[in-house]
Amino acid sequence: xxxxxxxxxxxxxxxxxxxxxxxxxxxxxxxxxxxxxxxxxxxxxxxxxxxxxxxxxxxxxxxxxxxxxxxxxxxxxxxxxxxxxxxxxxxxxxxxxxxxxxxxxxxxxxxxxxxxxxxxxxxxxxxxxxxxxxxxxxxxxxxxxxxxxxxxxxxxxxxxxxxxxxxxxxxxxxxxxxxxxxxxxxxxxxxxxxxxxxxxxxxxxxxxxxxxxxxxxxxxxxxxxxxxxxxxxxxxxxxxxxxxxxxxxxxxxxxxxxxxxxxxxxxxxxxxxxxxxxxxxxxxxxxxxxxxxxxxxxxxxxxxxxxxxxx
Amino acid sequence: xxxxxxxxxxxxxxxxxxxxxxxxxxxxxxxxxxxxxxxxxxxxxxxxxxxxxxxxxxxxxxxxxxxxxxxxxxxxxxxxxxxxxxxxxxxxxxxxxxxxxxxxxxxxxxxxxxxxxxxxxxxxxxxxxxxxxxxxxxxxxxxxxxxxxxxxxxxxxxxxxxxxxxxxxxxxxxxxxxxxxxxxxxxxxxxxxxxxxxxxxxxxxxxxxxxxxxxxxxxxxxxxxxxxxxxxxxxxxxxxxxxxxxxxxxxxxxxxxxxxxxxxxxxxxxxxxxxxxxxxxxxxxxxxxxxxxxxxxxxxxxxxxxxxxxxxxxxxxxxxxxxxxxxxxxxxxxxxxxxxxxxxxxxxxxxxxxxxxxxxxxxxxxxxxxxxxxxxxxxxxxxxxxxxxxxxxxxxxxxxxxxxxxxxxxxxxxxxxxxxxxxxxxxx
Amino acid sequence: xxxxxxxxxxxxxxxxxxxxxxxxxxxxxxxxxxxxxxxxxxxxxxxxxxxxxxxxxxxxxxxxxxxxxxxxxxxxxxxxxxxxxxxxxxxxxxxxxxxxxxxxxxxxxxxxxxxxxxxxxxxxxxxxxxxxxxxxxxxxxxxxxxxxxxxxxxxxxxxxxxxxxxxxxxxxxxxxxxxxxxxxxxxx
Ligand SMILES: [Zn+2]
Numbered sequence: 028x029x030x031x032x033x034x035x036x037x038x039x040x041x042x043x044x045x046x047x048x049x050x051x052x053x054x055x056x057x058x059x060x061x062x063x064x065x066x067x068x069x070x071x072x073x074x075x076x077x078x079x080x081x082x083x084x085x086x087x088x089x090x091x092x093x094x095x096x097x098x099x100x101x102x103x104x105x106x107x108x109x110x111x112x113x114x115x116x117x118x119x120x121x122x123x124x125x126x127x128x129x130x131x132x133x134x135x136x137x138x139x140x141x142x143x144x145x146x147x148x149x150x151x152x153x154x155x156x157x158x159x160x161x162x163x164x165x166x167x168x169x170x171x172x173x174x175x176x177x178x179x180x181x182x183x184x185x186x187x188x189x190x191x192x193x194x195x196x197x198x199x200x201x202x203x204x205x206x207x208x209x210x211x212x213x214x215x216x217x218x219x220x221x222x223x224x225x226x227x228x229x230x231x232x233x234x235x236x237x238x239x240x241x242x243x244x245x246x247x248x249x250x251x252x253x254x255x256x257x258x259x260x261x262x263x264x265x266x267x268x269x270x271x272x273x274x275x276x277x278x279x280x281x282x283x284x285x286x287x288x289x290x291x292x293x294x295x296x297x298x299x300x301x302x303x304x305x306x307x308x309x310x311x312x313x314x315x316x317x318x319x320x321x322x323x324x325x326x327x328x329x330x331x332x333x334x335x336x337x338x
Numbered sequence: 339x340x341x342x343x344x345x346x347x348x349x350x351x352x353x354x355x356x357x358x359x360x361x362x363x364x365x366x367x368x369x370x371x372x373x374x375x376x377x378x379x380x381x382x383x384x385x386x387x388x389x390x391x392x393x394x395x396x397x398x399x400x401x402x403x404x405x406x407x408x409x410x411x412x413x414x415x416x417x418x419x420x421x422x423x424x425x426x427x428x429x430x431x432x433x434x435x436x437x438x439x440x441x442x443x444x445x446x447x448x449x450x451x452x453x454x455x456x457x458x459x460x461x462x463x464x465x466x467x468x469x470x471x472x473x474x475x476x477x478x479x480x481x482x483x484x485x486x487x488x489x490x491x492x493x494x495x496x497x498x499x500x501x502x503x504x505x506x507x508x509x510x511x512x513x514x515x516x517x518x519x520x521x522x523x524x525x526x527x528x529x530x531x532x533x534x535x536x537x538x539x540x541x542x543x544x545x546x547x548x549x550x551x552x553x554x555x556x557x558x559x560x561x562x563x564x565x566x567x568x569x570x571x572x573x574x575x576x577x578x579x580x581x582x583x584x585x586x587x588x589x590x591x592x593x594x595x596x597x598x599x600x601x602x603x604x605x606x607x608x609x610x611x612x613x614x615x616x617x618x619x620x621x622x623x624x625x626x627x628x629x630x631x632x633x634x635x636x637x638x639x640x641x642x643x644x645x646x647x648x649x650x651x652x653x654x655x656x657x658x659x660x661x662x663x664x665x666x667x668x669x670x671x672x673x674x675x676x677x678x679x680x681x682x683x684x685x686x687x688x689x690x691x692x693x694x695x696x697x698x699x700x701x702x703x704x705x706x707x708x709x710x711x712x713x714x715x716x717x718x719x720x721x722x723x724x725x726x727x728x729x730x731x732x733x734x735x736x737x738x739x740x741x742x743x744x745x746x747x748x749x750x751x752x753x754x755x756x757x758x759x760x761x762x763x764x765x766x
Numbered sequence: 767x768x769x770x771x772x773x774x775x776x777x778x779x780x781x782x783x784x785x786x787x788x789x790x791x792x793x794x795x796x797x798x799x800x801x802x803x804x805x806x807x808x809x810x811x812x813x814x815x816x817x818x819x820x821x822x823x824x825x826x827x828x829x830x831x832x833x834x835x836x837x838x839x840x841x842x843x844x845x846x847x848x849x850x851x852x853x854x855x856x857x858x859x860x861x862x863x864x865x866x867x868x869x870x871x872x873x874x875x876x877x878x879x880x881x882x883x884x885x886x887x888x889x890x891x892x893x894x895x896x897x898x899x900x901x902x903x904x905x906x907x908x909x910x911x912x913x914x915x916x917x918x919x920x921x922x923x924x925x926x927x928x929x930x931x932x933x934x935x936x937x938x939x940x941x942x943x944x945x946x947x948x949x950x951x952x953x954x
Binding site: 048049052053059060064065066094324325327329331 | 843846847851852853854855856857858859860861862892895896897898
């Protein structure tokens, strides 16, 4: 039985489409007088965040509350977790409190997989280390479909620190499941070993792929990477891989620009582009709530989950 | 007590014979020997091997007695057929003085399950900065001959050169944990397709191979002995083959787990599969088996690394690397090398007993099965498959990667200087 | 919906309403609606997916044919308000489409194909309450098969069909099933 969402690879094409279709209906709630559904009344969702991420936590919190679930925010700071309690102890404590689902954000890759082995409820990966962030990929696909009418056949270019990006990993998996045509663009130092085995094309040259891209997804590049010699300087990175106004003008009329946030303006993306009409950055945030409502409904809204994988 | 061990086949060859053990030595080998005043032990046609010798064991005492003690670790060793183990230096305090190595050596003597040969640290506190008092450890009651900073690499080329040179004075050997630290910052598993998919920082093969290449050249340059710990990659096997072809005095070991497990096991994120050096690919496993078969790799050493539950029941990144291996080593070697015909039992005796004893300059171990030799023996039941159960092992820790696996052979009995430490697969 | 044709135990479905009957019944319901709502001037038709939504559109078509009046029509999915969610796997959601005029102050007529336990209508009433505040709510169903579990009754009934609990009622509509009709089948 499947009960978790740990990786975008847990989702079949049917699962993924079900999430996107469900999210379309969930999005309608935003337009209503009463922005609340009774669906998860009596269910408890725990946000277990070992990393600060107000954006993602708030999105999950709002999604759960829109569905009338009780929400507990359990952040690693100020709790016994920082006093050396293990993830397992924390998990068992939360389960004893009646958590039906645990939404986990963790700095270590795979922590949600470990957690899923210790609890009976559903586990939703809200970002683990440099591994995956499946709900981000779902909201990105949802945003593409709303803007461009489809995902299948879209040419999606993902640019930046693929090596350290959980967003990139989940997007490559989900987009290939949904039939999009993904190209990864990065300096060679920021591409993982063995990337040629991924269901994606690889290019070192952003200008060469921009004109035929329907979607350009810019990944955040942390300045710390410079210290580890992944690239020489912010200026050189921006010049070779940043989406500036000149590059954005090479895109075709309908192409959109995405960013999972938080972005480093002037580094990977120019402010004019981030705030321009092509940009979906604000929509992505709004769509995040609808998609997470869909995921929570499909995992918790019935006797057993309708999507997802087992640990 | 003298023993008459009946019905055993030395090196698994020929017809069964009886072996009489008197005063800690092999007194008689023949057929139809009379009981005399000896206690008789029925060998049941088992393969008779010299007691196994492990060049690479972590016993955790002093410092982490919650994970293992010399008592529990050496009992596990005896159950695995070992009569001597080398105890690595990364204890707390570090075994970098005569005082600590003598303490470990004495604890081994008191436990009595097998001999413990302490390994001395190469550098003070394993910090890789200042050479420890290697000569004092060599001259101590523990008679240290193997020196290693295992757990970390002696990465400073100058320091490594001096250590290799210095131990020539007492016929010591530097056992190098080959890991270029700058290439393995934050490393969690083998760098490759699997690490990229799992988002775990990679530990590239080149980080091992670069150090091995350097150390072989250094050992040749100063004319000293080098031992390479836990070789894990196909490239390392090639480099060692090349060094040996030059006639340089380089030896190498492989662990049982690197002979059988691969990096895709990390996909479970179960830290029981986290180990350093990491599990590699199927191609590496094949090269290691070939290297062990053709003698490029001299011996099997367990790198037995017990860990307390809380250090393994954690996120992959937070868990400590290491696997237990003493009780399963011979079974894995039988599965991967003997049954497929890559090694005979006589060659197993070389690779798990006589060669490691020679590398460690360990007297009284790894000797031939002959009259007058020390009665350090191991009886192997060839047709006694058993299933590994982490909960019932002698080691204090549970971190075996082989739990639930069926191993094709079992240790029937172990004798240490004529005294049984294990009989019928249980502590004697 | 479809029975295995070779199954000897299966009795063939019994036709209760033919295609022509369905058309007649919908016509009559449209007339009743106009009558009871005094010209349907503030009516909003909300069909419960999937066949209720289709019936709502047909009713709207007939009203327009008879009176030239365009009745705002939409559909209302009740899935997220159901009281039996925890008995099954989460099911896919159906469309909800509220006419741009909204429902505040309107006379909302809920439309469904079969009225049975009344639980779907209960869910629809809850869903409606979250969408706005209608002046009043009425219920139109093509078939009322009885066995109510809640105090709910229909204002417009195409046909009352007394059934046993072992029977199932199938409403067939061209848009979904290729033909119109109502059939009664004994479940095994
Ligand atoms: Zn080591």
